[in-house]
Amino acid sequence: MREAVEFQEYKARRIVNVQRHVDGPWFWCKYSAHPYVGCRSGCEFCYARGGRYLGKRDPATFDTLIQVKTNAVELLRKELGRLDADVIVCGDWQQPAEDRYRLSRGMLEVVLNLGFPLFIVERSPLLTRDLDLLTEINRQTWVGVVLSMSNVDPALKRAFEPRSPGLKRRLLAMQKLAEAGILVGTALMPVLPLVGDDEKHLEDAIRATKEHGGSFVLAGELTMDGVQAERTLAVVRRLGPALEARWRELYNWQVGGKPEYAPPRGYAARLGLLVRELCARHGLMDRMPRYVAPGPLAVNKRIAEKLFLKTYDLELEQAKGYRIWAYRKAAWAVDEWPESIAEIYHTGGEAGLRELPRIGKSLASEIAGWLREEPRFAAG
């Protein structure tokens, strides 16, 4: 029998999480704010079941006890009022919590009033209830949405996420958003190893995205953490003992031991390359384009975007870690530098760029090349 859901209302002390660095090359967000803790959908693989997200809460209550930050809207208004406008990932349209409390709608009103660009990652099509506000935010600043799904295979959905919103409903939500002129795509997250990571499963999802107006598909591998790992493996066991053995091998998970947090690097690279190829086949991007506000520092954000994208390319090539880190640190430095790097280059040339932290000779030369070759950077 299905257990009843309980809501526990409380007043949170803070709501906005400020990231140290923007999360390129994935969602490009600087801030996040969510009104609920726990989720009624209770997907077996959900990373939020992991202890690190639930704090001291019993992970077994993840889908039966939903904690509600009743002051989410007021807190958001107060905290965002003190921050510089940048992309915020905001809201949570999970049901039945959002039907009852409508906190996400209230949060959108704050985002609109304060002029922040908005990013949303959602499995719930209830999001389109607030299409009026989303359209208005998109008109004033920017909105990007990803509908998340692991695949579009109903049998895998039934096995791993039986209570999450229907796949067709998610795709129809995507179509509505696209028709409203909002940038939308799919997050294949998590891709389910050995059952949902083959070409057919990936291409079916990519094709469905294309057919419903999506512009991009991101794919992320499944991580394994504590209770979530045990529950996910229990589903795999029901699918077949041979499959369980292969999953254990992939995560280097001995019976009685603990799994690796993520599959090996080569696995992620092969998955990323396959998704890239399939996206190209269907005319989609395999990265989400970054929103950049106009202004003198826009050039820094665009150059940082290129550096972040380079880290992803290098991950797919399985390049040495130090090379990836060099680009990542350079991306952070350029992204956060308070003066236009186009100006620095115009006045000081490559030597000027080398004065920036984490920018050595070869990166300065690469950045200078981009500044010279791309007309959009010329104005600074």
Ligand code: SF4
């Ligand atoms: S809908 Fe999303 S947040 Fe809720 S359990 Fe599933 S994956 Fe987790």
